[in-house]
Amino acid sequence: MRYLGIDFGIKRMGLAVSGPSGNLAFPLKTIVRTSRQAMFNELLNIIREEKIDAIVLGIPLRSEKEANLTSRQVLNFGKSLERRVDLPVYTVNEALTSFEARDIMKKQGVRAHKGKHGLDQLAAVIILEAFLIQRGN
8 A cells, every 4th residue: 555644734735645555655755735636636636647546634633522622623634635535544643743843853953944944844744643553564
């Protein structure tokens, strides 16, 4: 299985992809949102080109059942995505992944303002890795 991990944001969306065996996650790309339709067009092209079998979407939840504005936006995006693809869309709690990604980048000496795209991709990697660990891959 080949998975696509998504760290959804209103301005940018970080993407990560699993290797062909579905057990490792790698940064792929950051999509900068110019319009909703352009964002979906680019995402659907990537799904086709990368031969994705399933999508993993990170949802920021402070607790198992507590949704906020951001998590509702991500859920709405996920529903829109499900209507556009004939693939399973899984969700994982991604609370604090951006902080974890920022910490990793800081330790690597990457300045925050220079690494926004890398930050989004690294957050997507963390989301996808969490899913793969949960699945036992």
